[in-house]
Amino acid sequence: MADGHVHALYLHGNSVLHRVAPQIKIVAAFLIVIGIVVTPREAFWAFGLYLVAIVALATVAHITPRFAARRMVIEVPFLLVALLLPILGGGSTVEVFGLSLSQAGLWDAWNILAKATLGLSIAVILGATTQMPELLVGLDGLKMPSIVTAIAGFMVRYIDVILSDWSRMRIAMASRAHGARWITQIGPMARTLGVMFVRTYERGERVYLAMRSRGYTGSMPASAIPAAPVSQWMLGGAVIAAVWAVAALAVLTR
Amino acid sequence: MSTPVISVDNLSYRYPDGTAALEAVSLHIHPGERLALLGPNGAGKTTLILHMNGIHMPQTGSISVSGVLLDNSSVMDIRRRVGVVFQDPDDQLFMTTVRRDVEFGPRNLGLEGAELEARVDAALEAVGVADLADRPPNHLSFGQKRRVAIAGILAMEPDIIVLDEPTANLDPASRSELTALLDDLDITQLIVTHDLLYANEVCDRAVILNEGRVVADDDIGTILRDDELLAKHRLALPKGVRI
Structure with missing residues (x-):
């Protein structure tokens, strides 16, 4: 247990993503996930683009598929529930491998599968590139x-x-x-x-x-929080903007 | 004689249920002294320590630290002057990294910037853990945790450092390292312990507390050679050991 549980999410490294200030990573992760969630489920191309972007980010952070897969196991129970939807759902049905599946249920299952997996990948990347104490510094920096x-x-x-x-x-x-x-x-x-x-x-x-x-009187002493450089904010902003542009396009062309 | 670092005069304390924890305790510790506070379980040792840094306030009697009388207005100053290292370092290292933990006390005193950094670095250096500054405390060995806990106290630049059972759970090597470390610290020390041999190694004077009273206060050799006194207060050297 010496290595701890909460630290198992972190991947030691020194990539660009590791070096970006934690507050930027937190904001970016949050806004990217929102962008993914608002994307209409019919826009397969948009999810494809997100996947490409996520794989690119993971590659930059030196995250191996094996590392990511182990941390994504947590999603399995949710996916199992999602897989029940086509079987239990009502409305018009389609024939798939001899099974009569609900069309609405299939769409719902796909929606959950795609958004949960992409959203979780973002969280895995955030966790892999940011140590827990840094995350807390980041939250402090965001005036939590x-x-x-x-x-x-x-x-x-x-x-x-x-x-x-x-x-x-x-x-x-x-x-x-x-x-x-x-x-x-x-x-x-x-x-x-x-x-x-x-x-x-x-x-x-x-x-x-x-x-x-040691002199505690009811409020934690403020810690020095290094300001995030503007260049990093611009980098984070660019990634967020790209995701939101894809999401907006997907909504408009629905 | 110099102003005592700690001067406890006629201190008594009763718990809310009426149990007497301390009865007219008087104790003076002078600059540079290394004093062992000995006594069986339940003797009132911890209660006494918690009075020295103003966690408990005297009900009767008084406490002064370097001439400053402990009262509501001086309590923060007293907490800076009396640094207590508790028995379980996991209770004391509550921040997420070693550096942030050692910073906790000085930050509460209002230090920041370069001054804070210098203070923290000096404390980490003094206990030989400068290389662990960015590690989370969970990843340290027990002996390292103990050192970091001491650094957290040194960073407040106290007048006296009080160690509660410092050798508890340490292996023999960590124990001797701790002895060497404490020996090198140029600061008044009060060591609360059951480990009589350890007390003999580091301290010059010993006080025995039992049932809330000071029952002996003398040169440590004199106390540890008095088998009858030790036995009467549920203390004993390991079999066959003579001081």
Whole structure:
């Protein structure tokens, strides 16, 4: 667990995308995803262009297909639901490989498949090129309320600590012959979770004490946030503009 | 005699449920001293530390740090002067990178820019972890975390550094490295510990606290050679070891 969970998204590297200021990457990722989402589902050509652009960005960032695929597994449950739509959907049907599938359902499934996959790829690229602390600096730079970024920071910092607490408790339970395999054994598991909650709360108290001991009075001290160079903003703006131009064209030619 | 760095006079403290945690504790620590605070579990050691930096306020009695009386108006100044290194470094390293964590205290004191950077670099340098500045604390070894926690305190340039069980969970090599590190720091130190051998290595004087009272205050050798005193307060050297 030494390498941590939340850091597994990051790909060590020094590409242009790695070097772009985090606030620009956050804004660009957000606006690009919006552009993808508003694109009408009939505009296959537009999705093709997005795909080309995303593959180009991933290549620039030295992201391998294998790395991307592993991180995109999270999408699978959503895709499974999407695949049910043509089967369960009503209205006119078409015959595909002997199956009678709902036409509206097919369109819906395609819509989810295309937009979710492209949107997630953008998030994977953002995560692969930006370390977690940098993302938080970026959010600070975008004037996100400091309490929000502080909470996110604590989450990032302590998730591994809490998970390792949890795994130690699991080992302690297993060492006394508890095997959590069957629903009847859920009781001890649930109680352990309760203990976990109390322990985490106590840790919160201790962290708060340590913060007060170093002069904390209720607001996180502002950190120095390096300003993003104009040239990088222009680069990010150009990518956003290109995506939005494609989306606008797709909407207008529908 | 010089102004004590810490002067605790007749301090008593009761928890809200009425349990007495400290009873008329008086303790003076002078500049440059290395004092061991010994005592069994539940003796009131942690409660005493939390008074020294104003997390708990004296109910009766008083505390002064370098001549500054602890009260509501001086509490922030006192927290800067008394740096506490807590037992579990995971409780103390709460920021996302080592540098940001060490910055936390000085930033709260209003430092920024080049002055802040110099302060942080000097602290990281002093504990030998300058190369870890941009790492997230989760990726450090236990011994490294302990050092970074100490850097976070040094960056506030305190008058005294208080270490709560500094050797807990350290392997023998990290333990000796920590000894060497503390030995090199030119600062008054209060070390709260059960590790009597360690206390003997780093401290010149020892105080035993039990049931909220100071029951012994003497040269550390004198205290550690008094088997009867140690046994009476649930302390003991490892079997066969003589000081």
